[in-house]
Amino acid sequence: MRIGMSSPFGSSRAAAEAWVPTTRSVALTGPAGRLEALLNTGAPDAPYAALVCHPNPAYGGTMHHKVVYRAMKVFNDRAWGFGWPVLRFNFRGTGLSQGAHDGKAEVEDVLAALEWLDSEYQRPLIVAGFSFGSAMALWACCGPQKTGKDVRAVIALGLPTHADGRDYHYRFLKEANLPKLFLSGDRDEFGPASQLAEVAESAAAPRTLILIPDADHFFNGQLEPMQQALASWLKEQVQ
Numbered sequence: 001m002r003i004g005m006s007s008p009f010g011s012s013r014a015a016a017e018a019w020v021p022t023t024r025s026v027a028l029t030g031p032a033g034r035l036e037a038l039l040n041t042g043a044p045d046a047p048y049a050a051l052v053c054h055p056n057p058a059y060g061g062t063m064h065h066k067v068v069y070r071a072m073k074v075f076n077d078r079a080w081g082f083g084w085p086v087l088r089f090n091f092r093g094t095g096l097s098q099g100a101h102d103g104k105a106e107v108e109d110v111l112a113a114l115e116w117l118d119s120e121y122q123r124p125l126i127v128a129g130f131s132f133g134s135a136m137a138l139w140a141c142c143g144p145q146k147t148g149k150d151v152r153a154v155i156a157l158g159l160p161t162h163a164d165g166r167d168y169h170y171r172f173l174k175e176a177n178l179p180k181l182f183l184s185g186d187r188d189e190f191g192p193a194s195q196l197a198e199v200a201e202s203a204a205a206p207r208t209l210i211l212i213p214d215a216d217h218f219f220n221g222q223l224e225p226m227q228q229a230l231a232s233w234l235k236e237q238v239q
Helices: 013-018 066-076 106-121 132-142 171-175 193-202 223-237
Strands: 023-030 033-040 049-053 086-089 125-130 151-157 180-185 207-212
Touching (some): 023 086, 023 106, 033 106, 049 106, 066 223, 106 125, 106 132, 180 193, 207 223
Parallel strands (some): 151 180, 180 207
């Protein structure tokens, strides 16, 4: 499946070349209170807006995590060929976000962020998450109470399949028909390659599994190959 798009910046190359990216703070209204967020602005005629969700705050995850930041740069930096606006936010109880960490209810925070992005830009959305954030992103985009917004693709970076002594299966993905990317290291300690392959194979098409050689859960030493794989997949799926 390919999502039609004439160029990464839309119809006006001049507008893209004149664009100067900025970053601004945003306060989202979440079900548990205010959510602290950052918006990296995109080219004026960017055809998509993107959301990136951070890893588990119980283990220090925030919207400033290096994997979240590197994913944002792929979507936002013109050097990668996209120039989309990108929203990052802190889950409830993280940073200046109100509420308390729950572990499951954070999917509602993702839905609130998608609501804001849709209202702000009124264009199709691309959703990504890392680790815990990838699980929340998948639930928000593909689960039983999925968003009604126009999500065109979802990316799961370092999706956990075995953590805290339990396995995670994501059976709801068998009904999810939007393009899905599962991108992990082949040495991911929280998402063993064999388990992640089972998750990907059980998901509805279209879906893609990419394993970065010699990369662990956090893509230590392999962040650029992760970015390259993400950018290549995006160019195949949304151009």
